[in-house]
Amino acid sequence: MKRKLLPLALGGLGIGTTEFVMMGLLPDVAKEFGISIPQAGHMISAYALGVMIGAPLLVAGTSRMAPRNILVGLMLLFTLFNTLSAFAPNDTILLLSRLMSGLPHGAFFGVGSVVASRLAEKGKQAQAISMMFSGLTIANLLTVPLGTYIGHAFSWRYTFGGIGLIGLLTMLALYFVLPSLPASKTSNIRSELKVFSHLDPWLIFLITAIGTGGLFCWISYIAPLMTEVSGFQASSVPYILMVAGLGMFVGNLIGGRLADRLKPLTACIVLLISMSLTLLLIFFFSGSQIMALVLTFIAGSCSLAIASPIQMLMIQSSKGAEMLGASITQAAFNMGNALGAFLGGLPIAAGFGYTSPEAVGVCMALSGALLAWILIMRRRAVALRG
Known part of the structure; x- marks a missing residue:
């Protein structure tokens, strides 16, 4: 994997972990807040709804911004609301934080796909995009099972704290490793x-x-x-x-x-x-x-x-x-x-x-x-x- 694509893969790792780990943590969340498994399942639906809302809203009109700045801003939201999930005092706050942490998901992969294709050699654009998605696949292979184990053995809060840490590391990697690409000068929201x-x-x-x-x-x-x-x-x-x-x-x-x-x-x-x-x-x-x-x-x-x-x-x-x-x-x-x-x-x-x-x-x-x-x-x- 090219070094300049590593920040995108790291972001995919964090996003993949937070999206899928909740499925294995539902019993632990339900037990702590005294709610049923179906009620805890609303946390999964809330995240998916956040993805659908955030994908167009957080990207529309941002084409005049440098792509790296957009990605850093999206990962800031990701880090903030996943960390909030770790400290949620009740299931209502957790539900809202899951909704908000889903907002950057589609936008990050959307902007990241364009960035990866621009950084790729001619004829290898799709392979570059796949490098970003490799983080999501590694999440399913390693960090989702690990996060589920930590949630069962210790606390699901530690899992989301760890996801927040991945978000912070991604922000730093985006800022210091990802090349700065120019923003579009002609595009606008219309x-x-x-x-x-x-x-x-x-x-x-x-x-x-x-x-x-x-x-x-x-x-x-x-x-x-x-x-x-x-x-x-x-x-x-x-x-x-x-x-x-x-x-x-x-x-x-x-x-x-x-x-x-x-x-x-x-x-x-x-x-x-x-x-x-x-x-x-x-x-x-x-x-x-x-x-x-x-x-x-x-x-x-x-x-x-x-x-x-x-x-x-x-x-x-x-x-x-x-x-x-x-x-x-x-x-x-x-x-x-x-x-x-x-x-x-x-x-x-x-x-x-x-x-x-x-x-x-x-x-x-x-x-x-x-x-x-x-x-x-x-x-x-x-x-x-x-």
């Missing part, structure tokens, strides 16, 4: 918002939200799938999640290289079809523990492999508003999270078993691939008319 008047960014938003929703159909219910269908002990689930995290790390690197070798839109179609096939195999073969583990790794790989191509695609489709467009993609990922968890849960509630979310996931991933094909056809038609 010209940036024109990106929403074009169809292509909306199609990319839907490709992301619906297509990646297929992944979240699977991972949202991975624990009961592994215990009730594959026959693993509940104590094995954290290690199974580490297998998924390792897959995410490998897939992220593959996705960056694939998007540089192929066109980003073509890479998205390939990866969404691969995701649908993997989910179909999970549906049929989760009864085998060996197959379940192999497919967990492959599904994890598919999940992060698409991150760099979809970001590159949005950047190319948002000329004049690249940072805003790239941040909107992060809001779409979180919408996919919500859609996948909701739609994947419907067949379980109807009594169809814990493999049924994968059937929904196959449909969502294929729908995303279909939308990507429609975008290709649309661009060909526009080129012919031009």
Whole structure:
């Protein structure tokens, strides 16, 4: 990894940790505040809502600022509200601090994607973006399990204090290591918002939200799938999640290289079809523990492999508003999270078993691939008319 991209990867590490560690800390938070697990689960929803709100609001109109200054400001918010989470006196304050700590998430990855692509060698822009997302994959592999252990063994407050420390280190790294890129002199909020008047960014938003929703159909219910269908002990689930995290790390690197070798839109179609096939195999073969583990790794790989191509695609489709467009993609990922968890849960509630979310996931991933094909056809038609 190039030294100048390390601050972006470190920011991805902190963001990935705070996003996913709460899922493992819900029992500890619920016990301390005397609330139910579903009530504690609102902390996860609050963070996702913060991502969706903050992605456009914190980026719109900032293109005249130097990108490094934007990233430092975003990480300041991240550090402040994650530290506040560590000292929250009640569940209401924790809920609000989780909402606020989600605000910089999409904006950081959006601005960071543009910065990484500008710092990259020609033809290696997607690989540079994947270096930023490598921090998020390392979080799933190492710091999320570690933070969960600390929360169980000592206190969940120490976990969020540690996340605040990662935020502080990221701010310093951004200031002293990340090169200073010039701000745009011509862009303004009116010209940036024109990106929403074009169809292509909306199609990319839907490709992301619906297509990646297929992944979240699977991972949202991975624990009961592994215990009730594959026959693993509940104590094995954290290690199974580490297998998924390792897959995410490998897939992220593959996705960056694939998007540089192929066109980003073509890479998205390939990866969404691969995701649908993997989910179909999970549906049929989760009864085998060996197959379940192999497919967990492959599904994890598919999940992060698409991150760099979809970001590159949005950047190319948002000329004049690249940072805003790239941040909107992060809001779409979180919408996919919500859609996948909701739609994947419907067949379980109807009594169809814990493999049924994968059937929904196959449909969502294929729908995303279909939308990507429609975008290709649309661009060909526009080129012919031009």
